[in-house]
Amino acid sequence: MTAYDVGVLILRLVLGLTMAAHGYNKFFGPGGLKGTAGWFDSMGMKPGSFHARVAATTEMAAGLGLAVGLLTPIPAAGFVALMLVAAWTVHKPNGFFIVKEGWEYNLVLAGSAVGIATLGAGKISLDHLLFANTGLDDYLHGWWGLLIAAVVGLAGGIGQLAIFYRPPAKTAG
Template identity: 60%
Template sequence: MNSFDLAMLLLRVTLGLTMAAHGYHKIFLGGRISGNAKWFESLGMRPGFLHARVAAGTEIVAGIGLAAGFFTTVAAAVFVALMLVAAWTVHRTMGFYVMTSGWEYTLVIAVSAVCVAVLGAGRISIEQLVFGGNPVDGWAGLVIAAGVGILGGVVQLALFYRPAKVAVGT
């Protein structure tokens, strides 16, 4: 193991388990899944019960996948889609900085996931064990993680984002 593999392991595990923790939180902590469903509905992600469950499950599966270095490029694309939807529905009107609930955090998570896809999971990964290396990395990793992730997020928003209409005063 060299310093690259150690750094990639640290980055993958940190990103992945952080994302998985977000999914776990949506299901078991705070307002639990019913509270998150209401929150998703209030954001304009309709139906809220569907999106709360899909988001939580996707965050857990993609997070564990990235942490383990398994289907890394696909997991990174999912991270990008999740962060694009979160940035658009929750953070975009709050400015850039995380201190004001801006989209800074979502950008860092998405770009970090894309970097993992470009560089590959490293030697300490399930991909190394199963495939003997990174099946997809480099430019292909970039195109899949960023391109498919952005497309997935845009499609989800186009199909399901229906914010409440703001009444215009007369």
């Protein structure tokens, strides 16, 4: 074990548990799934109940998957898809900076997850425990990790937006 492995572990735990907490909050926070569904409906992600479940489940699965380092590029792709949809549907009109509810935070989470997928989960991970020296480990980091996380994530987010997103009509005021 090296300082590199510990550093990647810290990043995975912070990012992963943060994302999982967001999913948990969608399930069990104030308003629960019903409140989350109403929020999704109001922003144009219909049906809201479907998207509330998909977002909450993906946030928990991607977060926990990244935290434990299991098939790392796959949960990283989940981060990319989630953050692309969130940035586009909620934060885009507010500009870049988070202090104005912009998409800065979304970019940091998605970019960090892709960075981890590129570097690899490190030796303190399920990827290392289960797949070291199996041949599959070659696809769990490096260029393959980057490609899987970025392309699958972007395809998932863009696909979800193209199929489901219908921005609410602006009212004349």
